[in-house]
Amino acid sequence: MLDIQFIRDNPDKVKKSTENKNCDVKIVDEVLRLDKKRRERLQQIESLRAERNQLTRMDLVKGKAIKLQLKKLEPQLKQIEIELKELMVQIPNPAAKDVKAGKNEAENEVVRKWGKIRKFEFAVKDHAELGEKLGMIDIGRAAKVSGSRFAYLKGDGVRLEMALVNLALETLTKKGFIPVVPPVLIKTEMMQAMGYLEHGGDEQMYIFDKDNQVLVGTSEQAIGPLHSGEVFKAEDLPRRYMGWSTCFRREAGTYGKDTRGILRVHQFDKVEMFSFTKPEDSDKEHEFLLKTEEELLQALEIPYQVVKMCSGDLGAPAARKYDLEAWLPGQNQYRELTSTSSCTDFQARRLNIKFKDKDKRQYVHTLNGTGFAIGRTLIAIMENYQTKDGHIEIPKVLQKYIGKKQI
Secondary structure (H helix, E strand, O other), X not given: OOOHHHHHHOHHHHHHHHHHOOOOOHHHHHHHHHHXXXXXXXXXXXXXXXXXXXXXXXXXXXXXXXXXXXXXXXXXXXXXXXXXXXXXXXXOOOOOXXXXXXXXXXXXXXXXXXXXXXXXXXXXXXXXXHHHHOOOEEHHHHHHHHOOOOOEEOOHXXXXXXXXXXXXXXXXXXXXXXXXXXXXXXXXXXXXXXXXXXXXXXXXXXXXXXXXXXXXXXXXXXXXXXXXXXXXXXXXXOEEEEEEEEEEOOOOOOOHHHHOOOOOOOEEEEEEEEEEEOHHHXXXXXXXXXHHHHHHHHHHOOOEEEEEOOHHHOOOOOOEEEEEEEEEOOXXXXXXXXXXXXXXXXXXXXXXXXXXXXXXXXXXXXXXXXXXXXXXXXXXXXXXXXXXXXXXXXXXXXXXXXXXXXX
């Protein structure tokens, strides 16, 4: 959520940034209209209260008249404030100055590429075929039990997942990340505070109205509210967490190759990084998260490209975002594997998370980045490390966790 004073002082700037994220700029005008109305009502109420406080006991008639006026105006103010908040949360976080203005993913920029794409001397198999034959993935029985877009991960598929989690745990704890297994159900208001329910985001979520809870689509959504309503000491920042959890997404609107295997499923496991920082360290922390993501993929020796999102492909909370797209031989193209976003103080304002530096209190900045999206990383390993006879070589960095070199 943006500071209302910032919106008042920079209406044209906020309108432009809202338009650049493909959101309705009329929201900004409506926010300013309601904000003006709120301030007018507040001034009326404060004037009446001040007048009432100056009355003597003899002014009973006038006191009753003021009481009636307040009884009418105070509920009006409360309703205006509710409507104002509902609109303010719909204004997206402005893109950072270095982010390109663009409409959609077609205008994203490839920043760099790493790794050599392997040339196979045989017809490559995709992960679904490899996984079924090697007893790592069972789609058919999962469909019988749970429906489409689910999978059983079995045998060496599970061992490979545990190896990835152990690699992430070993790597990230050395960098100061605190491991956490967060809850996967969070309150609806906490999900809204993270900025993921507006602009159609709720369409991808499993929301339980009866319980006022939402299943997380990534563990960052449960880690961000961890310190809601709290104040950090300046010397305790950055605070970094490594979350490992199961995640849930409806994946509405996907079709074709994306629905085959475990590329886009409703349930998957993920290792996530999350940072709380001081504003002046925010950009540096974002580069740190990006570098860490690249280190993890380079350790697996998987070819990838770094893509910088344009404004129209950022999503509401992010001011800047990078995707790391891994090369998938089974699809003969790069596909998103991890991402990292800077959300500035957008989420912290909603969650009321601050830090204290001497006598001054400020909102922290929040950032997130994927360690490993397990399912997609398994796909990248299986397809890039497949052999002619349908086996899978295990990346050297993972062999110590599994105890063998080939599946």
